[in-house]
Amino acid sequence: MQTKQKTCKDSLVTMTEMVLPNDTNALNNLMGGRLMYLMDIAAAIAAQKHSKRVVVTASVDNISFKEPIVLGDVLTIKAFVTRSFNSSMEVYLEVEVENILMGKKVQTNKAFFTFVAVDQTGKPIPVPEVVPETDFEKELYAGALRRRQLRLVLANRMKPDEATELKSLFMM
Amino acid sequence: MQTKQKTCKDSLVTMTEMVLPNDTNALNNLMGGRLMYLMDIAAAIAAQKHSKRVVVTASVDNISFKEPIVLGDVLTIKAFVTRSFNSSMEVYLEVEVENILMGKKVQTNKAFFTFVAVDQTGKPIPVPEVVPETDFEKELYAGALRRRQLRLVLANRMKPDEATELKSLFMM
Amino acid sequence: MQTKQKTCKDSLVTMTEMVLPNDTNALNNLMGGRLMYLMDIAAAIAAQKHSKRVVVTASVDNISFKEPIVLGDVLTIKAFVTRSFNSSMEVYLEVEVENILMGKKVQTNKAFFTFVAVDQTGKPIPVPEVVPETDFEKELYAGALRRRQLRLVLANRMKPDEATELKSLFMM
Amino acid sequence: MQTKQKTCKDSLVTMTEMVLPNDTNALNNLMGGRLMYLMDIAAAIAAQKHSKRVVVTASVDNISFKEPIVLGDVLTIKAFVTRSFNSSMEVYLEVEVENILMGKKVQTNKAFFTFVAVDQTGKPIPVPEVVPETDFEKELYAGALRRRQLRLVLANRMKPDEATELKSLFMM
């Protein structure tokens, strides 16, 4: 039953939050750690929706923080599962920041989180496959293998020369 | 004055925290996002100590979450600046988890966060150089250039074939 | 500029939250007050989006709490502005609760919050009109006048026999 | 034993709170949702005291927010049970706000919350009757029936023309 296919839309989560005083540093900017906290919850809900299981964060890919996000800004985090590998799921996130009073809206962060579905004893358990539908979803699906190799190399769980997908990137 | 050199020890921060109920998910495990929140604060303090400036999170490198961390566990996060590049600083973190009642202590996470020192208007401002002392600090210092190239490539701010340090990794 | 018309979709906010330990009472059920806290933030963001102004909560209509919401459930709160009266906006909210592991999804609460747009000195300031588009939005728009009269009567700011819209309800 | 009568004083709760930074919005005003969160806890304790049972929030009547409450203000919330109907209890709340430095004290909100007493399986269970003592308590007791009808009508659980107590209000 767990093996039936799912679309990206099936796991899509939209989370909207207002930046409150305790989320900010001495310059009234949102702290990076608070943003990652919110992203982790949004991504976990997406992975739960896809797998119908308890999920645990397995890894987080490189995240760049470009624009400062300030007190009172409204964050919209979108998250959905791009591809699954047995019991693990890659979740794509994008963060949009809106300063409503100044009428400014920018997309600030893109990120990939990986989750593993587990049973009640904490053991990994297989999850449904993803069927990408739009062009953007297909692009994310295709790139997921390369990102997975990079994760394994960076975690010392794959040798660089075995990461064929990834290697081609540096060979061009 | 800001250009004088500093050691890794000068920026070393030790943060100890107990995992409380609200930090955990339905399996009583620490949520990944809560751990990143704490790591970001520890790393920010290290970068502040090095630069004597307000700092903002610029990026976070891949993080893997290996061991589940449970309610009541004690986290010890150590963070120090490994190397600086103009106004940016790479901070190395390691997380140790201790289950005191069961007498179990494991190192669970290593991570690199990058911070930028800014003045009161939010503009980047140069920071002191790092002088590594121990073998481990020297190794981290040497690897910092390669990790920086990977960050720039992953953020689409450097072409893969310009990342000479990084490239050599995949050419072996 | 503030007087141009807006649709309900323009102010639509979707907020997704996971019920965490500290949100719950001794039976592991979400506390009503925590749900109202989240609803107030979602509604405030909708009113901000409509008015492009700082907004303050003016009133909350009767809310019934039907289904118990438990630890680990995922809340999805949708909010949009149904109609404006000078500087005040009525916001409609609906709360959907999903227990992902049990595959159960129910709509639990409907509510109306009223906000007032204020300038930097805290003075009320006019907001755009709402143009309802769908049948449901038109129904909400039409009912807004009656609900407004009920609010004014309940707050002792209108005599019952002046509330013509409302009165007809009890005369049938 | 659960059927013995109780006075309003038996369930009286006084809760004093200081408005902290994270409770406020961009104008440094207390957010309406935070106030409702505190009111819900005060009212729940009153209902617990009356019933000696676990209680759950069943409904909240219309609340108007009149005066802005600001950072540093001291809130005093008083709550007691006005009347019971089988397993449900109506709780009356009043909120007083004091700005100590400016020597200003105002009563800002009155509200009615309804709670249901439940057993360990979550099933409703009868609670003691209320014996009002002062004139004000008697007035609240008498009005409770009309408010209950309004709640039922608004929740679509009673037809308007059956709400005899309420109807008379609009017939005058």
Added chain:
Amino acid sequence: MQTKQKTCKDSLVTMTEMVLPNDTNALNNLMGGRLMYLMDIAAAIAAQKHSKRVVVTASVDNISFKEPIVLGDVLTIKAFVTRSFNSSMEVYLEVEVENILMGKKVQTNKAFFTFVAVDQTGKPIPVPEVVPETDFEKELYAGALRRRQLRLVLANRMKPDEATELKSLFMM
């Protein structure tokens, strides 16, 4: 104006709180630090009411934690100013804990906190005198001098043999 006398009743604060999951340790007992956090806020409000000034915590006398307080218990903290010395005020607190479901109510802690009233620059500023009314208030008033000497001795700001009031205690 600041020199007019005040009664203990003038500064009396009653704070009621429910013990929530995040306030507790691995045995579901309220953490001592969380209780001191709440006591500090209650005492600060009492000192503010007495002085009509911003106040800062100057010291806390020995506190013993006798009874374990558990998840779901209701705390009632009472605090009032017992005596003032120029710009400092001694606040007496007592904590009562009620387990409503088990019908158990005990007084668990007594404590003395000292606060200093300050002006906007943080400088100490004189406060009104206290006029004790009941026997218990008079007893607290009389003992305040001895406790003050003990504080000064313990903070190394008075030599033991100058603490005449205190000394007599050990000479009996």
Added chain:
Amino acid sequence: MQTKQKTCKDSLVTMTEMVLPNDTNALNNLMGGRLMYLMDIAAAIAAQKHSKRVVVTASVDNISFKEPIVLGDVLTIKAFVTRSFNSSMEVYLEVEVENILMGKKVQTNKAFFTFVAVDQTGKPIPVPEVVPETDFEKELYAGALRRRQLRLVLANRMKPDEATELKSLFMM
């Protein structure tokens, strides 16, 4: 096994925290209660490390708050067990405050907390003895008996004239 000796270093805990908006009062100063909350957690971890048991706060000795600590300051709390008496442990804490931007670092608070180790039923259970190593640790060890007598006298559990160690202090 619980009776083997331990050094002070074995239980040493270092906790680093940044003062965030919600930790502060109207003058942007850290509230005393928030500091005690953090001290209690640091001390509890030290007592846990020493005893390998669940611990509960038994008492807190007089604490003086000297320097104001402000928003953005970095707190470093050090805690270790100085001496044990059967199942109780005295923990010494010192708090250092650093204002990194102003290059100011001061030691602000010293304190003694006492914890009791308990088994799963909450019953006290013996803990290892402490073997002090440095001169400072030996001084703390020696003074622990006098402080213990003061605690017992202040909690009315010892008569002043039985507190021989303490008495000598006032007899000089």
